[in-house]
Amino acid sequence: MTIVGISIKALKAKKLSSFLSVLLVAFGMAIITTLILVSHQLTQKLERNAANVDxxxxxxxxxxxxxxxxxxxxxxxxxxxxxxxxxxxxxxxxxxxxxxxxxxxxxxxxxxxxxxxxxxxxxxxxxxxxxxxxxxxxxxxxxxxxxxxxxxxxxxxxxxxxxxxxxxxxxxxxxxxxxxxxxxxxxxxxxxxxxxxxxxxxxxxxxxxxxxxxxxxxxxxxxxxxxxxxxxxxxxxxxxxxxxSPAIESARLFSLVGIGFDVLHYFAILIMVIAAISVFITLFSSLKERKYDLAVLRILGASKQQLFTMMLIEGVILTFIGALLGLAAGHILVEVLGSLDGASQVLFSGYLFLNDEFYVLWAGIGLGIIAAIIPAIQVYRYDIAKILNN
Amino acid sequence: MITLSGITYTYPNTKTIHFKDLTIKSDEHCLVLGNSGSGKTTLLNILTGLLKPSSGTVNINQQDLYQLKGNDLDQWRARHLGIVFQKSYLIPSLTVSENLRVAQKFAKLKEDKNRILEVLEQLQISDRLNHYPKQLSMGQLQRVSIARAVLNKPKYIIADEPTSSLDDENAKAVLDLFLAQAAANQADLIIATHDKRVKDCFPNTYQI
Structure with a gap:
């Protein structure tokens, strides 16, 4: 049994709330991924078309x-x-x-x-x-x-x-x-x-x-x-x-379209914040019943740091799976968009992977750490004698 | 050998308990007797390194317990003491087998499935290896928690009120279980109880 293994089994034991957290993260990630892919391809397409036209x-x-x-x-x-x-x-x-x-x-x-x-x-x-x-x-x-x-x-x-x-x-x-x-x-x-x-x-x-x-x-x-x-x-x-001038006009077009992109962007960030809160609540509320188990792990030799890490891992697992699903969903969505508009002029491809997406993935992991930090600190500070004798 | 000397503990409400000095020789079981609220659990917590006394020293096998700090104390406890609480405190998301593997892992011992099977067989619950705690009866849960306590062959098995909620027949059975496990694992028993039925089985008693 590794710490990660224990974390995974703990999350599996509360499938519903884990699923909800993953879903929220995935939803936010899918929107952000779609925005990144679409705006990148749109910009590139616009630039390429106008490349030699002054x-x-x-x-x-x-x-x-x-x-x-x-x-x-x-x-x-x-x-x-x-x-x-x-x-x-x-x-x-x-x-x-x-x-x-x-x-x-x-x-x-x-x-x-x-x-x-x-x-x-x-x-x-x-x-x-x-x-x-x-x-x-x-x-x-x-x-x-x-x-x-x-x-x-x-x-x-x-x-x-x-x-x-x-x-x-x-x-x-x-x-x-x-x-x-x-x-x-x-x-x-x-x-x-x-x-x-x-x-x-x-x-x-x-x-x-x-x-x-x-x-x-x-x-x-x-x-x-x-x-x-x-x-x-x-x-x-x-x-x-x-x-x-194509340069001026496409910049103007982008500033017009950009408002829509910005709104979607903020919407996605809002969803991610809600997702983080959901992860936090999932972990925090589970501590009520789990504090005895966690205290017993200390009796069995686990250090404070190990329990702290365990909570962070649980948060990160939720957001990481969510982020991966979101990335996949974003690519599928863009590919579907691309195939839907068949003959139209702007074609999108889901088979394009950008460096920006790695940042998004890291952000997802960071989100899990932020969401889990308070529960983790709480577990770190457990007074095990008090908990086990209640 | 365990020696307690000059132990006092002051509760947050400023009430102070003075514990009598105590020496438990190796290969001797000891019963800690006292009525509810007399400080039995406090003494066990002090004895197991969970609760630092206000004064005095706890020596177990030449180790001054409160000289150990933080993670070293957690590790020392995991290697030398097997503790059975009033409740079983098994991890509900893990199977019986996994609960025991966790005990080996955190004591930094190699995972040893044969040892797990051996202990569960001694306690006659090896057929529950892959069951989750919620699928077990109270009696089975207690057996698993005893199995977990003796798994790493501790020098001492420490139990808090293991028989108080049981009828005469079952209390006897559980006590026999503890004695048998102590013998099988060459460990000494320290049992805290207010249950007078247990008294006859122990030559050494420590009255609070």
Whole structure:
């Protein structure tokens, strides 16, 4: 019989209250783990998508919306701008790279993006199979699209109008898959890329006239960091367009979402505190009946320190099991979240283990020690003669 | 050999008891007699190192008990004394066998299952090896607590009122059990009681 063995058997003897304590710790831990995993993956995803985009130019409106639609491909676009704006901006000396984007159609929930080959260079996309488009209605698709829809090179697909599924299908012009991108772990995995002229050709059945060559936005890469201030100022003041920075907008988005994260965070801490109190009550109330057993252990040769340790171990066992279950539950929850939103743009994986989780685990163990310290001190101070002769 | 000399104890309510000096030679059993409230339990606590006397010394086998401090005293007690309380005080979450293994562990002795079985067989409760205390009768609980007291072959078996709540027949049986265990383990018995029925079996008595 080891001390840990005695502790475990003592906890097993009061299954219900032990179970309650473990459950509370696990619940709090699961929320914290989920928060850590989701916020980490969200941040990483946002950063990765915006890695090479310094600014986005588009129609006036919400800058956040412009970033969401053109960089993360989630919200709806702000509106169209004429192609000649693109030609002008491309020639600006502050601009190193300018990539046009035309949104509007989708294929089974995946966005069809009209663009130029520079889009692939800007986002450093590699073609895993096939080649880049060479004429209209040829497409290069993201890895997730290919996998989810089981599309091979040469496959024909039909786009539908609008960004949601179930809208009118453009049956007259099928797209042909000529290339499949390698997995990027960015939004690009869920895109269908095609030349700009395919988008125009889809909506204008006659010859395309220059006035009708609209695009949604322009992704900008600066020549030098100095432009970070000058370029948006120039665009916003001298044109009827707006320039938005992915860095600023995603920080703003995070501060908005962050409030929700903070609330959940405090909620989880509250649950952990309740869990600690529950562990404390479990141990403290059990002492009433156990003080005789513990005093007898002293008669049998156990030292004060051993009994003190025994109580701490009991607290730590409860919170450690709770923390492990909570970690597991958090990962399962995130994995389920990730698999639920299938085609959506932000995918979460439960198969990701972060260093932060170790801190959480340590915190769980610390919680057990804190909860058990008062009962442990009480046991340490037992006057065994008094207890045993009552 | 046990010698008590000049022992006094002052209770928190300032009442002081003076205990007569006492010498118990080796291989002699001793009965501590006294009415309820006379200080029997106090004397046993002093004798077992649980309660420091206000003055005087306790010597057991050349060891001045209160020269030992803290954990050393706990260890010394575990090795040399087997104590049987009025209640059995077995740990309810552990089986009979585990309760005895705990006694070996905390005395820093090797776990010895054969010894456990041997003692339980002597006390005729080896069939209860894997039972929990709540599954045992009062008599069986007392036997297990005797088994635990003699397990580590102590020099002295000290018992507080082991027979007072029993009828004549059972009191005799329990007393025989103690005597048999003392003989089997070469230990001396010190029994505190107000039960006059026990008196005849002991040549040595110490009246408080």
């Amino acid at each position: 600014a986005v130019v588009g129609a006036k409106g919400s800058p956040l919306q412009l970033i969401l639609s053109s960089v993360y491909f989630i919200d709806f676009p702000t509106g169209n701008i004429p192609l000649k704006n693109f030609e002008e901006i491309k020639r600006n000396r502050m601009v190193k790279t300018a990539v046009p984007i035309a949104l509007g159609d989708s294929y089974e929930g995946y966005r069809i993006v009209g663009t130029e080959p520079s889009f692939l260079q800007l986002h450093q996309l590699q073609i895993a199979e096939g080649k880049l488009w060479s004429k209209n209605f040829e497409i290069v698709i993201g890895a997730d699209v290919a996998k989810a829809k089981n599309l091979k090179l040469g496959a024909l697909i039909y786009g539908s109008h609008g960004l949601t599924t179930g809208a009118e299908v453009h049956e007259e012009h099928p797209y042909r898959v000529v290339g499949i991108l390698s997995k990027q772990h960015t939004s690009a995995d869920q895109l269908v890329l095609t030349p700009l002229s395919s988008i125009w050709g889809m909506h204008h059945h006659e010859e395309i006239v220059e006035e009708e060559q609209d695009i949604t936005s322009i992704l900008i890469q600066y020549r030098s960091p100095v432009s970070t201030i000058l370029f948006p100022k120039m665009i916003n003041e001298q044109t009827n367009l707006q320039a938005a």
